[in-house]
Amino acid sequence: MGKYVDGCDMCQRIKNYAEILAEKLIANKILERLWTHLIIEFITKLPLVAEKDVILVFCNRLSKMIYFMATTKGILVEELA
Numbered sequence: 001m002g003k004y005v006d007g008c009d010m011c012q013r014i015k016n017y018a019e020i021l022a023e024k025l026i027a028n029k030i031l032e033r034l035w036t037h038l039i040i041e042f043i044t045k046l047p048l049v050a051e052k053d054v055i056l057v058f059c060n061r062l063s064k065m066i067y068f069m070a071t072t073k074g075i076l077v078e079e080l081a
Contacts, residue, residue, distance in 0.1 A: 031062040044073065056080070 031037055039059040046053050052070040059066045071080075 035060050037061040
């Protein structure tokens, strides 16, 4: 059996190799205050409704609370802030 596996091209390409992990996994820091770490996403290419065609999504990473804001594609950073 060992000679067949050593000589088989397919067995050599598919063979799994046991590898040691690079290092131990470290847990993420636990957040202490709300709204200090945010996820911000734009949902674009929506139909135009009330002159708005983009939804801006703010998500708090600690509480998973979400706010949605309707806006336009041409919004500037100063207006967004």
